[in-house]
Amino acid sequence: MRSSGGRLKLRLWQAAVLLAVFCAWHALTVPGVLPPFYFEDPNKAAFFFGEPLKVLGRIWDWFSGGDIYRHLWVTLQETLLAFATGTVLGIAIGIWLALAPTASAILDPYIKALNAMPRVILAPIFMVWFGLGMLSKVALGVTLVFFIVFFNVFQGVREVSPTVLANARMLGASRRQLLRHVYLPSAMSWVFASLHNSVGLAFVGAVVGEYLGSSEGVGYLILQAEGVFDINTVFAGILVLTAFALALDALVALAERRLMVWQPRSGETERI
Amino acid sequence: MTPALELERVTCTFVAGEDRAQRHTAVRDTSITVAPGEFVAVVGPTGCGKSTLLNIAAGLLEPSAGSVRVFGEPLAGINARAGYLFQAEALMPWRNALQNVIAGLEFRGIGPAAARAQGEDWLRRVGLGGFGDRYPHQLSGGMRKRVSLAQTLILDPEILLMDEPFSALDVQTRQLMENELLELWSADRKSVVFITHDLEEAIALSDRVMVLSAGPASHPIGDYRIDLPRPRDVAEIRLDRRFNEIHADIWHAMKDEVLKGYAQQRR
Ligand SMILES: Nc1ncnc2c1ncn2[C@@H]1O[C@H](COP(=O)(O)OP(=O)(O)OP(=O)(O)O)[C@@H](O)[C@H]1O
Ligand SMILES: [Mg+2]
Numbered sequence: 001m002r003s004s005g006g007r008l009k010l011r012l013w014q015a016a017v018l019l020a021v022f023c024a025w026h027a028l029t030v031p032g033v034l035p036p037f038y039f040e041d042p043n044k045a046a047f048f049f050g051e052p053l054k055v056l057g058r059i060w061d062w063f064s065g066g067d068i069y070r071h072l073w074v075t076l077q078e079t080l081l082a083f084a085t086g087t088v089l090g091i092a093i094g095i096w097l098a099l100a101p102t103a104s105a106i107l108d109p110y111i112k113a114l115n116a117m118p119r120v121i122l123a124p125i126f127m128v129w130f131g132l133g134m135l136s137k138v139a140l141g142v143t144l145v146f147f148i149v150f151f152n153v154f155q156g157v158r159e160v161s162p163t164v165l166a167n168a169r170m171l172g173a174s175r176r177q178l179l180r181h182v183y184l185p186s187a188m189s190w191v192f193a194s195l196h197n198s199v200g201l202a203f204v205g206a207v208v209g210e211y212l213g214s215s216e217g218v219g220y221l222i223l224q225a226e227g228v229f230d231i232n233t234v235f236a237g238i239l240v241l242t243a244f245a246l247a248l249d250a251l252v253a254l255a256e257r258r259l260m261v262w263q264p265r266s267g268e269t270e271r272i
Numbered sequence: 273m274t275p276a277l278e279l280e281r282v283t284c285t286f287v288a289g290e291d292r293a294q295r296h297t298a299v300r301d302t303s304i305t306v307a308p309g310e311f312v313a314v315v316g317p318t319g320c321g322k323s324t325l326l327n328i329a330a331g332l333l334e335p336s337a338g339s340v341r342v343f344g345e346p347l348a349g350i351n352a353r354a355g356y357l358f359q360a361e362a363l364m365p366w367r368n369a370l371q372n373v374i375a376g377l378e379f380r381g382i383g384p385a386a387a388r389a390q391g392e393d394w395l396r397r398v399g400l401g402g403f404g405d406r407y408p409h410q411l412s413g414g415m416r417k418r419v420s421l422a423q424t425l426i427l428d429p430e431i432l433l434m435d436e437p438f439s440a441l442d443v444q445t446r447q448l449m450e451n452e453l454l455e456l457w458s459a460d461r462k463s464v465v466f467i468t469h470d471l472e473e474a475i476a477l478s479d480r481v482m483v484l485s486a487g488p489a490s491h492p493i494g495d496y497r498i499d500l501p502r503p504r505d506v507a508e509i510r511l512d513r514r515f516n517e518i519h520a521d522i523w524h525a526m527k528d529e530v531l532k533g534y535a536q537q538r539r
Contacts, residue, residue: 161361161362163358163360163361163362164361164362164363164364164365166327166330166332166356166358166362167356167358167362167363167364167420167423168364168375168379169332169350170330170332170350170351170354170355170356170424171375171376171379171423171424171427172352172376172379172380172427173375173379174379177379181364181375181378181379182364185364185366186366188366261407262365262366262367262368262407262408262409263365263409264409
């Protein structure tokens with residue numbers, strides 16, 4: 001990889017991009033800084049696109065005033081529950097179906113259909129089934145996460161090297177031991193690839209669920225703000241959610257680095 | 273004496289998926305007998321079905337016709353009395369060298385401490401003493417082959433099936449490993465089926481060399497007893513007069529088959 005100096009430079013550039021975006025946003029929306037060129041009313045740009053300083057101020061108020069914690073906690077709980085449940089179910093059912101050719105052949109068209117279906121439309125049905133509480137949001141998140149993990153595990157188990165498998169059998173592994181020592185570790189690299197995608201989708205499940213009907217959560221805050229055309233609060237909610245999704249993704253990456261030490265990474269030589 | 277391994281008139285036909293018409297007979301009517309303690313080499317042109325025969329002997333592949341007996345018993349499922357050194361990469365990439373070597377002990381329920389001690393010992397015996405914590409991708413191709421060898425031998429199988437185990441090694445390492453194999457083998461005289469393309473290697477190592485014809489429908493076309501004295505040194509024995517006579521003999525019979533096999537694959 002790069003030397004540490006190069007890394008620092010990379011980070012600086014990344015921060016510079018963020019700053020530039022905020023500056024441009026600020027310049028284009030704050031009334032009176034630029035002469036109006038699209039909206040004749042100087043306040044209109046701010047009305048549609050918010051103002052970054054106010055957005056940041058809103059975030060500051062949330063965290064210093066403590067209003068946000070209750071909502072954030074609800075949304076995080078929903079997300080984590082959906083993420084964990086979807087992942088475990090995806091791994092379990094993925095391995096089972098990959099090793100049971102008859103069952104997978106029978107279920108194949110239905111799995112394809114369920115996957116092709118835009119599953120977000122299940123949200124209203126889950127509201128009816130599970131009520132307006134947390135459970136309906138978790139259920140939505142699970143349906144989104146499950147299929148991604150499931151397909152990856154299914155593929156991962158199918159792609160186990162036949163030689164490695166035959167070798168383990170010759171070394172005396174029982175069916176259970178094959179599962180534990182060959183199929184599962186081999187599927188794990190596929191699982192991690194899918195987890196990066198499913199973190200985002202777990203958040204989608206939670207927020208969309210809250211958006212459609214709830215009394216708490218960040219999605220609920222956004223919905224409330226939108227009701228009174230408070231665009232700054234909407235943007236603040238989006239930024240907070242994005243930050244937490246990134247944090248969760250970083251946790252997944254950390255777990256991946258820990259558990260997947262055996263994987264070859266490109267270029268592991270030291271530059272002198 | 274009951275043979276350690278007996279393939280009797282084995283035929284193996286592969287069918288390509290659903291299409292029953294598209295079939296490929298890799299080996300036909302092949303019989304191989306390996307006595308206890310005998311070292312048999314199988315040579316034949318590429319693609320003639322050597323690996324296929326070994327898979328049948330290991331119980332990984334069921335023959336389309338014919339029977340396999342192991343120490344007199346008909347083989348059903350995996351051949352538990354055999355160890356198999358595969359031609360392709362067979363180490364578990366998620367286990368380091370030591371964990372790979374002791375995998376078989378672990379599957380048999382041997383305690384971790386005892387397994388570790390044995391594993392370290394075997395790693396030293398294949399010349400990889402300090403490499404136990406390396407993962408397969410951190411080892412060279414030759415080192416991986418040696419880990420595989422330790423992984424198989426640690427279980428002390430009565431029959432050893434080896435599929436071109438040394439073809440990835442350079443000439444010097446290869447001769448070292450060949451001598452080492454002969455030494456290990458002479459200590460407890462396992463039955464060995466050793467597959468190779470290399471006729472010189474086959475003669476230098478074995479008691480008997482079987483020559484297979486070019487595929488498809490490959491079958492044995494020669495069975496030569498190698499009456500060279502043991503213990504042997506694989507580098508020196510190649511200079512022996514008798515060695516060269518045997519080599520000329522077998523090569524004469526094989527040459528046409530090799531050319532035939534090559535021509536078939538070029539088509
Ligand atoms: N699973 C399979 N399905 C269909 N054909 C196969 C299968 N395995 C092997 N074959 C065919 O059987 C023939 C023999 O294959 P095999 O791997 O036994 O050759 P080999 O003698 O070991 O060759 P090499 O010396 O190159 O390793 C080849 O023509 C190959 O294409
Ligand atoms: Mg082969």
